[in-house]
Amino acid sequence: MTTKLNIKPTVLFLLLSIFFVVTSSAQNIPLVYNLENTGINCSEPILSNIEELPIINPLTDPFEWSNKSGRSTKFEDWKCRRLEIKAEIEYYEIGEKPNRPENITASFSNDTLTVNVTVNGNTLTLTSHILLPNGNGPFPAVIGVGRGSGSLPEDIFSSRNIAQITFNFTQVMSHTQTRGNEPINKLYPELEYFGAYSAWSWGVSRIIDGLELVSNDLNIDLKHIAVTGCSFAGKMALFAGAFDERIALTIAQESGGGGAASWRVSETLGNVETLGRTSHAWFIEDLFKFSNSVPKLPFDHHELMAMVAPRALLILGNPDYEWLADESGYVSSRAAHEVWKTFGIGDRFGFSIVAGHNHCALPDSQKPEVEAFVAKFLLGNKDVNTNVQIHPFEDVDYAQWYNWWGTGNPIFIKQN
Numbered sequence: 001m002t003t004k005l006n007i008k009p010t011v012l013f014l015l016l017s018i019f020f021v022v023t024s025s026a027q028n029i030p031l032v033y034n035l036e037n038t039g040i041n042c043s044e045p046i047l048s049n050i051e052e053l054p055i056i057n058p059l060t061d062p063f064e065w066s067n068k069s070g071r072s073t074k075f076e077d078w079k080c081r082r083l084e085i086k087a088e089i090e091y092y093e094i095g096e097k098p099n100r101p102e103n104i105t106a107s108f109s110n111d112t113l114t115v116n117v118t119v120n121g122n123t124l125t126l127t128s129h130i131l132l133p134n135g136n137g138p139f140p141a142v143i144g145v146g147r148g149s150g151s152l153p154e155d156i157f158s159s160r161n162i163a164q165i166t167f168n169f170t171q172v173m174s175h176t177q178t179r180g181n182e183p184i185n186k187l188y189p190e191l192e193y194f195g196a197y198s199a200w201s202w203g204v205s206r207i208i209d210g211l212e213l214v215s216n217d218l219n220i221d222l223k224h225i226a227v228t229g230c231s232f233a234g235k236m237a238l239f240a241g242a243f244d245e246r247i248a249l250t251i252a253q254e255s256g257g258g259g260a261a262s263w264r265v266s267e268t269l270g271n272v273e274t275l276g277r278t279s280h281a282w283f284i285e286d287l288f289k290f291s292n293s294v295p296k297l298p299f300d301h302h303e304l305m306a307m308v309a310p311r312a313l314l315i316l317g318n319p320d321y322e323w324l325a326d327e328s329g330y331v332s333s334r335a336a337h338e339v340w341k342t343f344g345i346g347d348r349f350g351f352s353i354v355a356g357h358n359h360c361a362l363p364d365s366q367k368p369e370v371e372a373f374v375a376k377f378l379l380g381n382k383d384v385n386t387n388v389q390i391h392p393f394e395d396v397d398y399a400q401w402y403n404w405w406g407t408g409n410p411i412f413i414k415q416n
Helices: 010-028 076-092 196-211 232-243 285-290 303-307 326-343 367-377
Strands: 105-110 111-118 120-133 139-143 161-168 218-230 250-252 312-317 349-353
Touching: 010 367, 076 196, 076 232, 105 196, 105 285, 111 196, 120 196, 120 232, 120 349, 139 232, 161 196, 161 367, 196 218, 196 232, 218 232, 218 367, 232 250, 232 303, 232 312, 250 367, 303 326, 312 367, 326 349
Parallel strands: 139 161, 139 218, 218 250, 250 312, 312 349
Antiparallel strands: 105 111, 111 120, 120 161
């Protein structure tokens, strides 16, 4: 039997109009910006002490203004809401990321980018080896933590004529920092409480400054820059991408607790990296006031991920390693994806959580997801499918963590 769908012309016209408005709106949303922080002129929120913060057991609403005056899902309001999330993460978790200093110089020679940053008469030097493809460019580029491609296979980038830029993070702060005695502290002695993820994000931004300054000598396509890293460096890549809007694509590989995973959800799991168990060197000491009161955090890491929007983000997981809390990363990713979907750009966020391989060793089965995001967001291939949601958590009720958004009542609402 054949069933005909009988839609009146006026209704069809209305449906088509809505479709074209949404499609047109999504096409007008930028893929990247030429500023580190587009919300720099927005008002900073007033931030409360932990004693004054309300308890929010499910995941916090990324669209709700910090002063609880309401919420907005309008894209034109996102840059100011994003600034509020940034301010909360800095104040409660990682410390202030300093703005771009006035005194920066850069040079490029012998395949090395050298960036000198001078503040208060003290200079910090960053050096990055750059592996350039053959030809004249301009070349898209990936900034990899520790090496040019991070922990991803080099051929993903070299075979596509993408430059690989190494971020030597210890030139900014060591992996196990000694507070107040790291290279960046010479520039900012007043910020001796720095968390490493604030400092390292600052360092990635200064590399991008350097690329801008040497653009006449080094032909990098500044509109197509990616950042990537794995494990603690996966967290680093995520923070860097969240805090610098000049990064078009962020690939956070197996970042675990303090990365893609939600502090709140991780509290409900087993032997995982919870807020109370993570490294004190990576965050500010004040974060650990929340060790026994995680629901008082006015944000969570789905909002850290959401700070990347409307730019592209790919989250990679590995459920073979319990410590990574990938169930938490999955719930957090589902929640974060709602932000991209709300703006009609759901294909700019994806997650792939795949077992059967060593930590930070990308398996062949996961490679197509990375290649798709690289093709679309570094090479501009619009025809590539980046609707990626791969995971082993079919029985997890992820939506109960955010079904309350927009109701004003932060309670768990299970799916029917």
